[in-house]
Amino acid sequence: MAVVIDTVAAGRPRHPEKAHRPDQPALRKPDWIRVKAPVSRGYAETQRIVRENGLHTVCEEAGCPNIGECWEKKHATFMIMGDTCTRACAFCNVKTGIPGALDAMEPRHVAEATEKLGLAHVVVTSVDRDDLDDGGAAHFAAVIGAIRARCPNTTIEVLTPDFLRKDGAVDIVAAAKPDIFNHNLETVPSKYLTVRPGARYFASIRVLQRVKEIDPSSFTKSGIMVGLGEERNEVLQVMDDLRAANVDFLTIGQYLQPSRKHHPVVRFVPPDEFKALEAVAYAKGFAMVSASPLTRSSHHAGEDFARLKALRAPR
Ligand code: SF4
DSSP states (O other), X not given: OOOOOOSEETTEESOTTTTTSOOOOOOOOOTTOOOOOSOSHXXXXXXXXXXXXXXXXXXXXXXXXXXXXXXXXXXXXXXXXXXXXXXXXXXXXXXXXXXXXXXXXXXXXXXXXXXXXXXXXXXXXXXXXXXXXXTTHHHXXXXXXXXXXXXXXXXXXXXXXXXXXXXXXXXXXXXXXXXXXXXOOBSOGGGHHHHSTTOOHHHHHHHHHHHHHHOTTSEEEEEEEEOSSOOXXXXXXXXXXXXXXXXXXXXXXXXXXXXXXXXXXXXXXXXXXXXXXXXXXXXXXXXXXXXXXXXXXXXXXXXXXXXXXXXXXXX
C-alpha cells in the first residue's frame, strides 16, 4: 500500500462509499518505488507550522510518497476548503462526505504559513466543493490575493478541481492571476467511469483551454497517473488533447493504491517507459515534462516553474 490515513477516524470511515466494496488485490511495490522516511527536523518544523495555522495539506491527506523529501525542504502543498471532498474518486485517499462551511480566515492562514515556511513558490489545491454555488472559486481567488499581499515575491500555483457545472468559476480563479494554473486530467478518457466517475474528460480539458482563452500568456499544467490499466495509445491521445488546449507542462506519475478499497494498481510502469513517454511528450510540443514513477503535480513544482518561466523569457 502507498500509505496511510485509511482507517476509521472518530468512528466514521474515511471513505464510507467504499467501505462495503470487496478488497482489491495489492501488487507488491517494485524496487524503483523507494521513498525517504519522514523523520527530518525540517519535516517536524513543516508539520508544526501546518498544524499551528489549522491547515490541511494534500501531502498528508493523499498519503503522498514524497512527503519525507518535500517536507524536509518545507515544501508543503496546502489543501483548502476543508479536508472532506464531495466526490469519491477511486484513486484518491482524501476523505469523502459532506464538507463544513468555508473558513473565512483560511486565506490569511495560508498566507501566514507561506511566509513562515519561506516558500518561494507555493502550491494550493483543494477538495472538490460541488456543494458551493461557485465550487469554491471565489475562495481560491481570496487565497491567491492573501498570499500576494503578504508574500509578493512568492509565485503561486493553483491545482484546481474541474468546477463542473459551475459557470464562470474558472474565470474567477484565472482573474486572480495565479502564476501557473494546474488542473489534472488524472487518467485517460476510457478510465473516467471507474477511476473518476464524478468528472467528465472534456470538461477537464475545457478548464485548461478556458484559462488560455482568458490570458494566452498564462502558464497551464496538467497531469495523469499511469498504471491504472490505460493503453499507451490512450496516453498519447491525452497528450494531443492537452496540446490542442495549449497546455505548457505535463506531469506523469505512477498510480499508488491508498488502500485495498481503492482502485488496484494494474501495473507498475518501469522508469524507462516514463523516459520514453517524456520524450514523446516533448516531441508533441510541451514546454516542460516531468515523467517518473514518483512524479506528482507539486513535486519540485517551484524549480520546474522557474525553468518553465525561463523558457519563455526573451533571450
Ligand atoms: S509531491 Fe506534492 S503532495 Fe507530495 S509531499 Fe511533495 S508537495 Fe506534498
